[in-house]
Amino acid sequence: xxxxxxxxxxxxxxxxxxxxxxxxxxxxxxxxxxxxxxxxxxxxxxxxxxxxxxxxxxxxxxxxxxxxxxxxxxxxxxxxxxxxxxxxxxxxxxxxxxxxxxxxxxxxxxxxxxxxxxxxxxxxxxxxxxxxxxxxxxxxxxxxxxxxxxxxxxxxxxxxxxxxxxxxxxxxxxxxxxxxxxxxxxxxxxxxxxxxxxxxxxxxxxxxxxxxxxxxxxxxxxxxxxxxxxxxxxxxxxxxxxxxxxxxxxxxxxxxxxxxxxxxxxxxxxxxxxxxxxxxxxxxxxxxxxxxxxxxxxxxxxxxxxxxxxxxxxxxxxxxxxxxxxxxxxxxxxxxxxxxxxxxxxxxxxxxxxxxxxxxxxxxxxxxxxxxxxxxxxxxxxxxxxxxxxxxxxxxxxxxxxxxxxxxxxxx
Amino acid sequence: xxxxxxxxxxxxxxxxxxxxxxxxxxxxxxxxxxxxxxxxxxxxxxxxxxxxxxxxxxxxxxxxxxxxxxxxxxxxxxxxxxxxxxxxxxxxxxxxxxxxxxxxxxxxxxxxxxxxxxxxxxxxxxxxxxxxxxxxxxxxxxxxxxxxxxxxxxxxxxxxxxxxxxxxxxxxxxxxxxxxxxxxxxxxxxxxxxxxxxxxxxxxxxxxxxxxxxxxxxxxxxxxxxxxxxxxxxxxxxxxxxxxxxxxxxxxxxxxxxxxxxxxxxxxxxxxxxxxxxxxxxxxxxxxxxxxxxxxxxxxxxxxxxxxxxxxxxxxxxxxxxxxxxxxxxxxxxxxxxxxxxxxxxxxxxxxxxxxxxxxxxxxxxxxxxxxxxxxxxxxxxxxxxxxxxxxxxxxxxxxxxxxxxxxxxxx
Numbered sequence: 001x002x003x004x005x006x007x008x009x010x011x012x013x014x015x016x017x018x019x020x021x022x023x024x025x026x027x028x029x030x031x032x033x034x035x036x037x038x039x040x041x042x043x044x045x046x047x048x049x050x051x052x053x054x055x056x057x058x059x060x061x062x063x064x065x066x067x068x069x070x071x072x073x074x075x076x077x078x079x080x081x082x083x084x085x086x087x088x089x090x091x092x093x094x095x096x097x098x099x100x101x102x103x104x105x106x107x108x109x110x111x112x113x114x115x116x117x118x119x120x121x122x123x124x125x126x127x128x129x130x131x132x133x134x135x136x137x138x139x140x141x142x143x144x145x146x147x148x149x150x151x152x153x154x155x156x157x158x159x160x161x162x163x164x165x166x167x168x169x170x171x172x173x174x175x176x177x178x179x180x181x182x183x184x185x186x187x188x189x190x191x192x193x194x195x196x197x198x199x200x201x202x203x204x205x206x207x208x209x210x211x212x213x214x215x216x217x218x219x220x221x222x223x224x225x226x227x228x229x230x231x232x233x234x235x236x237x238x239x240x241x242x243x244x245x246x247x248x249x250x251x252x253x254x255x256x257x258x259x260x261x262x263x264x265x266x267x268x269x270x271x272x273x274x275x276x277x278x279x280x281x282x283x284x285x286x287x288x289x290x291x292x293x294x295x296x297x298x299x300x301x302x303x304x305x306x307x308x309x310x311x312x313x314x315x316x317x318x319x320x321x322x323x324x325x326x327x328x329x330x331x332x333x334x335x336x337x338x339x340x341x342x343x344x345x346x347x348x349x350x351x352x353x354x355x356x357x358x359x360x361x362x363x364x365x366x367x368x369x370x371x372x373x374x375x376x377x378x379x380x381x382x383x384x385x386x387x388x389x390x391x392x393x394x395x396x397x398x399x400x401x402x403x404x405x406x407x408x409x410x411x412x
Numbered sequence: 413x414x415x416x417x418x419x420x421x422x423x424x425x426x427x428x429x430x431x432x433x434x435x436x437x438x439x440x441x442x443x444x445x446x447x448x449x450x451x452x453x454x455x456x457x458x459x460x461x462x463x464x465x466x467x468x469x470x471x472x473x474x475x476x477x478x479x480x481x482x483x484x485x486x487x488x489x490x491x492x493x494x495x496x497x498x499x500x501x502x503x504x505x506x507x508x509x510x511x512x513x514x515x516x517x518x519x520x521x522x523x524x525x526x527x528x529x530x531x532x533x534x535x536x537x538x539x540x541x542x543x544x545x546x547x548x549x550x551x552x553x554x555x556x557x558x559x560x561x562x563x564x565x566x567x568x569x570x571x572x573x574x575x576x577x578x579x580x581x582x583x584x585x586x587x588x589x590x591x592x593x594x595x596x597x598x599x600x601x602x603x604x605x606x607x608x609x610x611x612x613x614x615x616x617x618x619x620x621x622x623x624x625x626x627x628x629x630x631x632x633x634x635x636x637x638x639x640x641x642x643x644x645x646x647x648x649x650x651x652x653x654x655x656x657x658x659x660x661x662x663x664x665x666x667x668x669x670x671x672x673x674x675x676x677x678x679x680x681x682x683x684x685x686x687x688x689x690x691x692x693x694x695x696x697x698x699x700x701x702x703x704x705x706x707x708x709x710x711x712x713x714x715x716x717x718x719x720x721x722x723x724x725x726x727x728x729x730x731x732x733x734x735x736x737x738x739x740x741x742x743x744x745x746x747x748x749x750x751x752x753x754x755x756x757x758x759x760x761x762x763x764x765x766x767x768x769x770x771x772x773x774x775x776x777x778x779x780x781x782x783x784x785x786x787x788x789x790x791x792x793x794x795x796x797x798x799x800x801x802x803x804x805x806x807x808x809x810x811x812x813x814x815x816x817x818x819x820x821x822x823x824x
Contacts (some may be wrong), residue, residue: 012806055753056746056771090742092756092772125739126773153749232740233747313642313725313811314819321820327537330502334468342469344504361466361538362455399725404813407726408733411672 002281003288003377003397008151008166014179015147016202017243018042023156026137028130029085029123036137037156038106039080039200040145044404045244047077048212049118052237058089059129060061060098060119061236067103067115072209074115080240081106082120082198083134084159084185089235090126098129105135109142122159122185122198122236155185157198161404162184165277170383172264173248173259178205180263182270186229186278199239199274200226205263207243215255215264216241223271226308227395229282230403240368241267271369279395284402287319290380294391295347301338302392303381309338316399324370326355333383345386351379414693415700415789415809418562420578426591427559428614430454430656434557435568436547440542441497441535448549449568450518451492451612452557457656458575459489460624462632462647470501471511471541472531475650479515479527484621486527492652493518494532494610495546496571501536501647510541515819517547521554532612534571534597534648562714563606566595569610572818573597577689583678585671586661590617592675594682598641598690611636617675620665621657627676630651635683639807640722641694642815653679659729691807696814699731700790706797706803707759714804717795720748721806728811731791736782738767745795757798763791777789 019041020094026036041047049068052063056383071077081102086096102176103117121129144152154164168181182201220239252260270386280288296302309315318325326348333346348356353369356362373379427640438448451457461480463473483489493514500507515529533541556564566576580593594613595748619627632651657663664672692700703721708714719726724744732738738760743756765781768774785791 054743055750056755056758083470087739090739090772092770094772124737125743126626126768127739128773163771195497227728231627231656232724232726235739235743235746235760269617299570311646313815314644317816317819320816323820325536327499327502327539329625330468331537331644331647334466334647338467356502356538358504360506361540387520399816401813403725404732404811404816407729 002163003285005277005280005373007163008154010151012168013150013166014170014181016179016181016244017246018045019202020147021153022141022146023149023150024137024141024144025081028083028133032153032157034156035084036134036141037082037153038141038145039153040110041078041242042244043076043078044075045242046069046207046209047240047242048211048216049238049240050216052234054171054233054235055239056090056235058087058121058236059091059095059381060088060121061238062096063099063103064238065120067118070115071143074113076116076366077118078112078116079106079110080118080120080166080200082157084157085123086127087119087123087125087236088127089122089128091128095129098131101131102134107137118240120198120238120292122157125235142367150181150183151289157183157185159185160283161281163281165271165274165281167273169266169270171262173247173262176247176249178203178247178263180266180270182274184274184278186281201267201270202242203246203263203267204244204246206245206247206249206251207252207263211253211255212241212243216235218255218264219267219271222268223275226393227275227279228307229279229397235264245308255336276395279397282397284400285397286400288378289319289396289398290393291396292380292391292393293383293385295385295387296390297388299390299392302385302390303394304338305333305336305385306392306394308332309381309383310396313399318399319374319398322371322374324350324367324374326350329381330356342386347384347386349382350374414575415697417575417689417692419575420566422560422563424580424820425562425578426580426582426593427562428591428593428656429658430557430614431614431654432518432557433561433565434555435561435564436549436552437555439546440495440497440545446544446568447496448552448553449494449565450553450557452522453463453490454656455488455490455522457488458621458624459621459654460628461650461652464646466645466647466649468476468502468532468647470499470648471503471507472500473650474508474532475511475515475679476650479530482527486525488528489530490524490528491518491522491610491619492530492532494569497535497536497568498533498539498541499537500533500541503540505796507541508796511823513543514546518550518620519678520551530652532562532610532650534569539646556816559682562593562595569595569597571597573693574599574692575633577693579589579685581678581680581682583674585617585659585674585785587660588661590615590659590675592678592682598693603707611681612677613689614654614656615675615679616656616658618657618659618661618663619675623665623667624653624655629678630667630676631683634680635687638685638805640719641691641809642723687798688807691809694809695818696812697809698812700806701731701810702792703808704792704803704805705795705797707800708713708802709800711802711804714797714802715806716750717745717797717808720744721793721795722808725811731786731810732812734783734786736779736786738762739783741793742768753797759796759798761794764784
């Protein structure tokens with residue numbers, strides 16, 4: 001059961017002019033599952049992506065990077081192909097060959113170059129991609145392609161997710177209404193480092209190709225890179241942003257312009273909802289926890305502390321148990337890696353409850369107040385470091401029996 | 413159930429001349445538990461310790477550091493007082509006052525200076541130490557003190573441990589037989605960083621005070637600093653080494669001398685057994701896993717990779733399930749933090765089974781071979797980085813339902 005997250009409704013997901021989506025059952029790993037999606041993009045779009053920092057990155061990630069590097073020469077990205085059931089990671093040279101074959105197959109059917117296709121895979125690592133099944137499924141996926149199929153795609157990229165993740169916003173840019181729609185999937189192996197497991201966003205806004213990469217980076221940094229479920233950075237993290245350039249406003253050439261800010265703000269809202277949805281639907285999650293660290297010398301050290309708290313199995317199991325065993329949070333602050341941290345300046349709040357002050361228990365703190373907050377399904381942990389003015393935030397979930405069950409049974 | 417670890421027998425634990433141990437039930441947190449231990453050390457011993465690198469270190473750790481700094485002026489360490497049930501961490505200035513009171517109380521009863529006492533606490537964080545109960549329990553603990561009470565002490569320092577941890581060895585130094593005996597406790601919040609939760613070792617060997625610190629550091633580095641259960645570095649990690657200097661051989665003034673090497677080898681064997689025992693009895697552990705990383709440029713980068721594997725919840729749950737979902741190990745290698753890692757050079761063995769080669773699945777690898785090894789209670793993961801000649805090893809356990817149960821219920 002995802003935490004305060006309901007299934008998206010097709011009616012709430014606005015089509016993005018210039019993008020069509022089709023989904024099929026290709027039997028990649030199991031039969032009768034929507035496991036193959038194609039995203040077809042009209043000519044003239046600007047596309048950028050950010051990808052996992054895992055050095056063991058999957059074959060499709062390597063191809064995506066390569067194709068995006070050559071995007072200007074190739075005539076632009078025109079399609080994406082996404083399979084679940086197999087991550088095509090840890091598969092060596094053979095994995096690259098198979099990923100290329102899926103691009104070639106889709107390109108032939110669309111009469112474009114293979115370099116105009118971005119491939120994505122998610123699922124089990126170190127098993128050969130059944131490329132024949134993907135090739136065989138492509139015609140059905142292409143035939144299914146429609147502008148209003150965002151919900152189908154959100155469902156088509158799910159693995160251990162229990163709920164599809166998709167959000168839309170509309171915003172006025174230069175007097176013209178534009179749409180932003182995005183989807184994501186997550187659940188486990190989630191500690192995005194520059195991107196998430198899989199996230200796709202599209203807008204019909206007109207964005208200069210020169211600022212697309214920066215836009216994608218800033219969106220990832222403010223959303224997916226603030227989410228963690230289990231601290232495992234995936235081999236396949238990919239986040240792609242598409243601007244179809246269909247809207248008739250002046251092209252956005254700077255994110256600091258008025259139009260740039262308006263678009264980024266709308267896109268960031270969708271990106272944050274998608275990233276938070278991944279945490280809400282984290283494997284076994286029963287609580288959504290915002291870890292906010294303030295008073296640091298730099299945002300980086302605040303993030304270090306926030307991740308130490310968010311990854312501590314002891315903190316996460318205490319949240320699962322609704323047990324205000326809050327010393328575990330202080331312990332995580334202490335081992336986060338700030339060498340000259342002064343423990344006598346640490347403050348800890350749980351929502352409105354002031355738990356610790358000056359590094360020790362707040363004299364007026366009462367266990368029943370901590371207990372009250374711990375029972376909530378949404379909790380904010382606020383740590384003050386007392387060293388400066390920087391701050392940062394990370395979202396995470398608790399650690400439950402179901403996480404162990406899901407991951408002990410994942411392949412069976 | 414600890415993994416291949418049986419309870420020590422009193423007859424196998426050799427007394428160390430110059431050390432007496434007494435245990436009592438002080439009711440620190442719960443009644444009818446051996447929760448207070450004293451270690452009484454004859455005059456003239458050399459003592460050194462290593463302590464947690466957690467910046468949020470507990471009050472007793474702060475006092476231990478201070479007392480050991482002043483050991484020469486104070487006349488030497490003569491006693492230790494150890495309580496379970498309360499960690500006296502995250503307790504601010506008041507915690508320091510309470511820790512000092514336990515030292516003063518024991519010192520008065522033994523007619524020594526408070527600075528000659530080392531205090532240790534383990535248990536729940538951020539609750540006030542019930543110092544009156546400890547004071548009230550001291551006479552019984554002192555009255556109980558005997559040289560052959562090592563097993564009682566090993567039991568007296570247990571918290572969520574399911575089994576006591578104690579080992580002895582004898583070794584001949586300069587023609588004289590000397591004894592090494594040690595005890596430890598662990599179970600959860602175990603990722604020692606310079607020491608473990610609590611570990612104490614004593615020998616009657618004669619060791620110059622000038623090399624004691626180095627001896628303690630080298631022992632910790634080769635044992636407790638290679639063990640991890642959940643990656644949480646405790647606020648209270650303490651490891652203390654005592655040489656009572658009773659044995660009539662020439663004093664050891666260098667660890668590189670013949671006698672120094674012989675003593676260190678025997679002490680390291682005991683320290684490793686104690687550290688491995690903590691992992692074997694890790695909360696919820698069903699398997700003991702040795703992670704060996706070879707072919708690194710430095711031992712530090714090998715350790716980085718070994719800890720990434722040892723801390724990955726996905727890897728640990730796969731071991732729990734005996735599921736050879738070994739791509740999760742490759743993913744952890746990839747995100748460990750080696751920026752210029754070349755994935756095409758990675759080798760992976762599971763015991764004798766060659767799982768991955770050149771960064772991809774080994775063509776001759778068969779799932780049933782991986783399955784066979786995964787079912788064992790002791791498994792060695794061996795990763796080759798193909799970058800150099802350095803190597804390092806870390807011991808860990810799997811991640812089970814019981815870990816969640818134990819830590820969700822710990823305070824109740």
